[in-house]
Amino acid sequence: MLLVVFAALFAPFISPHDPIFIYRGKQFTPPGAEFLLGTDNVGRDLLSRLIWGSRVSLYVGAFSVLIGSSIGAMLGVTSAYFGRTFDTVVQRVIDSIMAFPALVLAIAIVAMMGASTNNVMAALSVVLIPQGTRVIRSTALSAKENQYIEAARAIGCSDLRIILRHLLPQCVAPFIVLATASVGWAIVIEASLNFLGVGTPPPTPTWGGMLSGAARRYAESAPWMAIFPGIAISFAVFGFNMLGDALRDVLDPRLRTG
Numbered sequence: 675m676l677l678v679v680f681a682a683l684f685a686p687f688i689s690p691h692d693p694i695f696i697y698r699g700k701q702f703t704p705p706g707a708e709f710l711l712g713t714d715n716v717g718r719d720l721l722s723r724l725i726w727g728s729r730v731s732l733y734v735g736a737f738s739v740l741i742g743s744s745i746g747a748m749l750g751v752t753s754a755y756f757g758r759t760f761d762t763v764v765q766r767v768i769d770s771i772m773a774f775p776a777l778v779l780a781i782a783i784v785a786m787m788g789a790s791t792n793n794v795m796a797a798l799s800v801v802l803i804p805q806g807t808r809v810i811r812s813t814a815l816s817a818k819e820n821q822y823i824e825a826a827r828a829i830g831c832s833d834l835r836i837i838l839r840h841l842l843p844q845c846v847a848p849f850i851v852l853a854t855a856s857v858g859w860a861i862v863i864e865a866s867l868n869f870l871g872v873g874t875p876p877p878t879p880t881w882g883g884m885l886s887g888a889a890r891r892y893a894e895s896a897p898w899m900a901i902f903p904g905i906a907i908s909f910a911v912f913g914f915n916m917l918g919d920a921l922r923d924v925l926d927p928r929l930r931t932g
Contacts, residue, residue, distance in 0.1 A: 675913025678906070682728040691719035693726040694877045702896045712898040715888040720898065723879035724906050730791060730880045731910060735860040738798035743853045745799070746806020751842055753807065754814035755833070765811075768804045776801045777866055784872050791874045794867055798860050809852050810845045817844040847925035855918030858911035865907050881907050 681688065690710070697717040705712040711720040753764040771779070783797035817823070818841060826836045867873035868882030876883065884903040893900050 675910065675917060678728050678910045678913065679732065681725045682732045685725045685729055689722040689725045691722040693722040693879045694718065702892070704896075705898055711902050712896070714884075714899050715892055715896070720884075720902055723884060724881070724902060727879040727881045727884065727903070728906070728910070730874055730878065731861045731864055731907075734791060734795045734798065734864045735857045735914075738795045738860050738864075739802060739853050739856045741795075742799035742802025743806040743849065743856060746803040746808075747810040747842075747845060747849050749803070750807040750810030750812075751814045751837055751845060754811045755818055755837055755841060764807070768807050771800070772804045777863060780863055780867060781870065781872055784867060789872055789875050791878070794864055794873050797867075798863055801863070802856060802860065805856065806849075806852060809848055813845045813848050814841055817841055851918055851922040851925060854921055855915060858914035858918075861907065861910050861914070 695718065697713065697719075700709070700713050700717040701715055703709050703713040703717075709719050709721065711724065713719055714723075749764055749768075753761045774782075780794075780797040780801050783800060784793050787793040787796065823836060823840055826840050831840075864873060865880070865882030865885070868880040869886045870882075871886065873882060874880050881903045885900055885907075889900040889903070
């Protein structure tokens with residue numbers, strides 16, 4: 675995961691070639707000294723495209739999770755705190771969003787808004803709201819029964835103060851775990867949208883875009899065109915999932931040993 679983040683941050687300095695420059699006569703060059711991971715069907719360096727593609731994946735994954743999970747967390751906390759009619763309405767809206775498969779809903783949103791990196795991020799943010807709402811709501815429902823919440827009401831604290839100062843801090847640990855683990859999922863959905871041709875438009879290099887089109891067509895004669903982007907996606911998702919599991923073990927006292 676750190677390797678992917680490093681590549682994204684320092685792409686202009688560590689990229690050996692221009693990711694969109696076409697080297698005439700270098701099509702389908704296998705991995706070697708000149709091009710470490712080979713070239714694609716039009717003669718572009720795969721290593722440089724992988725390095726620059728990490729920027730798109732991390733940008734979309736991190737910001738979509740931050741926006742979607744934050745909105746979902748606020749909805750979950752307020753829904754649990756106020757309860758009754760407000761909780762019922764919010765949960766039915768969340769149920770309506772969850773009725774659609776995540777990828778199908780993301781495709782529909784991007785199709786309506788148009789293909790661009792920011793629109794993909796917005797679509798993923800919407801898709802991530804239900805999960806954040808459900809997870810944080812369950813934590814807030816348990817936390818609001820504590821005596822300090824009742825004491826805060828007794829001394830006349832406003833609802834906003836109770837939510838922000840007493841209830842929301844109890845949800846920070848599960849929020850961090852949820853957000854970290856969701857980054858890997860968001861990277862997969864972002865790559866899927868680019869694979870289907872409804873994500874970031876070319877010539878911007880993306881991992882999902884590198885797996886579609888020519889990579890499938892020339893999978894037998896130039897397998898490196900599909901293998902290396904697939905490995906990059908797998909490493910990134912695996913890294914964020916492992917980080918999420920580790921944070922869960924650290925932040926959840928029930929999972930600590932000893």
